Amino acid sequence: MDTRVQEIVLRDSSTPAIPNLEMGGNVLVTRLDEIVNWARRNSIFPLTFGLACCAIEMMSSAAARFDLARFGMEVFRASPRQADLMIVAGRVSKKMAPVLRQIYDQMPSPKWVVSMGACASCGGIFNNYAIVQGVDQIVPVDVYVPGCPPSPDALIYALIKLQQKIRTQRLGMLLELTPRTEPPALETGDGARAIEASNASK
Helix, strand or coil: CCHHHHHHHHCCCCCCCCCCCEEECCEEECCHHHHHHHHHHCCCCEECCECCCHHHHHHHHCCCCCCHHHHCCCCCECCHHHCCEEEEECCCECCCHHHHHHHHHHCCCCCEEEEECHHHHHCCCCCCCCECCCHHHCCCCCEEECCCCCCHHHHHHHHHHHHHHHHCCCHHHHCCCCCCCCCCCCCCCHHHHHHHHHHHHC
8 A cells, every 4th residue: 555545544533443453564553451442432322311401401412503412422322221321311200210220220331321410410400309419429420511501512522521531541441240259169178188199190
């Protein structure tokens, strides 16, 4: 491949840059977690989870004026099995809390949560028995968006911050690994002596 063509391919403004990319002959060299995180952060599928007035701002962020598709997040999903980002937009009632947790559990890993607005982040003006005082009591939250309601610009800024967070994640952090169990301890006493005696006689 011609060197000039390689530079055009690497510096094309329509494709996002891959960090630490080296070109040697016809081979691209980079770390696996960087290429995986590049793909993940540029193809986030948000889950439609609007609970109150913040959902209007969330919908307008995907419309033509703000155009969330510029950042690779244009496809809002109605199914949790096809989404990897939950934007909790609005107040969460105590009756909705188990539903929210169930939908979060149905999302495939890796998954992220954005708490949009004062009501989702800390209960907002609804400091009473019926509203959960912060969605982080139910699911782990990655980014908080302040405001009542926050503007689409604020949501887009939060999603860019989420992309920066995804960029720095390691693959090992995203895998749910089970701890290694220790081998069973050897018997001591008469049982161990009997095993040793039987092995010695062979």
